[in-house]
Amino acid sequence: DVKVTQSSRYLVKRTGEKVFLECVQDMDHENMFWYRQDPGLGLRLIYFSYDVKMKEKGDIPEGYSVSREKKERFSLILESASTNQTSMYLCASSLRTLSSTDTQYFGPGTRLTVL
Amino acid sequence: AQKITQTQPGMFVQEKEAVTLDCTYDTSDPSYGLFWYKQPSSGEMIFLIYQGSYDQQNATEGRYSLNFQKARKSANLVISASQLGDSAMYFCAINTGGFKTIFGAGTRLFVKA
Numbered sequence: 001d002v003k004v005t006q007s008s009r010y011l012v013k014r015t016g017e018k019v020f021l022e023c024v025q026d027m028d029h030e031n032m033f034w035y036r037q038d039p040g041l042g043l044r045l046i047y048f049s050y051d052v053k054m055k056e057k058g059d060i061p062e063g064y065s066v067s068r069e070k071k072e073r074f075s076l077i078l079e080s081a082s083t084n085q086t087s088m089y090l091c092a093s094s095l096r097t098l099s100s101t102d103t104q105y106f107g108p109g110t111r112l113t114v115l
Numbered sequence: 116a117q118k119i120t121q122t123q124p125g126m127f128v129q130e131k132e133a134v135t136l137d138c139t140y141d142t143s144d145p146s147y148g149l150f151w152y153k154q155p156s157s158g159e160m161i162f163l164i165y166q167g168s169y170d171q172q173n174a175t176e177g178r179y180s181l182n183f184q185k186a187r188k189s190a191n192l193v194i195s196a197s198q199l200g201d202s203a204m205y206f207c208a209i210n211t212g213g214f215k216t217i218f219g220a221g222t223r224l225f226v227k228a
Contacts, residue, residue, distance in 0.1 A: 009158075031214065043206070043218040056214060090160060100148040100212040101167060106160035 003027070004107035006091050012113045019078040021110050023091030032074035033092040033104060034058075034066060043090065049074055081114045088112075117142045117209050119219035127225045128197045135182070136192040136222045138207035147211045149190040151181065154204040154221070163205075166190055194224075202226045 007022035023032065034046040035058075045058030047066040055066050063085060067075045074093075078085055088111050092104040118141040128134035140149065151163040166174045166181045174181040182191040194201055204223050210216045 033214075040220070042220050045215060048214045050214065058215070088158060090158075092160070100146055100210045101165070102148070102210060102216075103150065103162055103165055104216060105162060106152075109158035109160075111158070 004091060004093055004105055006089075006107040006110050008110050009108060010111050010113075012115065013078075013081050014115055015082060017078075017081050017114075019081045019112070019114075021076040021078075021089055021091075021112070023074045023076070023093075023107055024072055025074075025093040025105070026072065027093070027095070027105075028071065029093035029095050029105075030071075031094040031096075031102070031104075032068065033094075034064075034074065034076045035090045035092065036060070037088040037090055037109075046076065081112075083114050086112060086114045117144070117147075117211055117215075117217045119207050119209055119217055121207055121219035121222050123222045124220075125223045125225065127227060128194075128201075129227050130199060131196055133193060133195045134197055134224065136194070136205050136207075136224065138190045138192065138219060140188050140190060140207070140209050142188075142209060142211055144211040147209055149181070149183070150208040150210070150216070151179070151190075151192045152206045152208065152218075153201075154206065156203070160206070164192070197226045199226050199228060 004025045035043045049068040065077045091107040094102045147168045149166045153161045180193045204221045207219045
């Protein structure tokens with residue numbers, strides 16, 4: 001079974017803090033994704049990575065950056081957290097590259113609150 | 116651009132009965148994959164079932180089956196013999212081969228004892 005883990009289930013940070021969300025997958029998947037999920041807005045893609053050190057912007061990259069130094073690990077960074085970044089953050093990974101059969105497997109999510 | 120529409124914000128079903136969750140999609144791409152995910156209150160998105168656009172038969176996975184009607188662009192999820200643990204949000208999604216998977220707004224299913 002694919003296992004995707006995220007460093008924290010719940011996180012509370014203050015405005016202006018630098019925040020790191022970590023995601024690790026154990027199935028040697030090529031692709032990794034970061035989404036945020038908000039009520040009424042569904043899942044929105046923040047960033048995507050298809051290989052080590054490679055990344056692509058998703059629909060809402062503003063205010064976020066990512067890092068993929070190792071194949072199994074994909075980090076989401078909030079350089080200066082703001083209250084409008086309070087949300088549920090979901091990490092996912094998938095095996096194949098750019099295929100319509102590509103199933104994404106998700107981690108448990110991190111509920112981030114920025115005060 | 117691709118689009119997923121889930122018109123049922125909430126559904127109730129009696130335990131042990133079957134329930135159908137609706138999903139319609141829009142794409143001009145002939146090759147695509149359709150996915151259903153379950154999200155319990157704990158938050159994790161759990162992959163349930165996949166249907167490819169060229170698959171001749173409807174996909175089935177245990178109590179889950181996908182009623183795929185290509186001409187109508189619908190991919191409804193059928194859950195047979197509902198259980199209390201099936202209470203969750205359910206998301207339909209489509210991928211046409213790029214890195215973007217488009218998710219619907221979801222349907223919240225309540226299973227009554």
